[in-house]
Amino acid sequence: DAAVTRAQEAVAADPRGERESVHPRRSGEPFTLRWILAHMVQEDARHNGHADLIRQSIDGQVGDP
Numbered sequence: 001d002a003a004v005t006r007a008q009e010a011v012a013a014d015p016r017g018e019r020e021s022v023h024p025r026r027s028g029e030p031f032t033l034r035w036i037l038a039h040m041v042q043e044d045a046r047h048n049g050h051a052d053l054i055r056q057s058i059d060g061q062v063g064d065p
Contacts, residue, residue: 011037 010033013019017034024030046052046063056062 011017014033017032017037020030020032
C-alpha cells in the first residue's frame with residue numbers, strides 16, 4: 001500500500017522524529033514525527049478493547065470518561 005510505504009520512508013528519513021511539519025497544530029506549534037507517532041499509539045490504546053467499545057455504545061462518550 002502506498003500510504004504504508006510513504007510512512008516507512010518518513011520514519012527512515014527521520015529516525016529521531018524531530019523534523020517539523022509544514023502545517024502547525026491548532027496551538028500554532030509544529031507537528032513532529034515523534035508527536036504524530038505518539039499520538040497514534042495513544043489513539044490506538046484509547047480505542048482498543050471490547051470493554052471500551054461496549055462502554056462507548058452504552059454511554060456514547062468517546063475517549064477517557
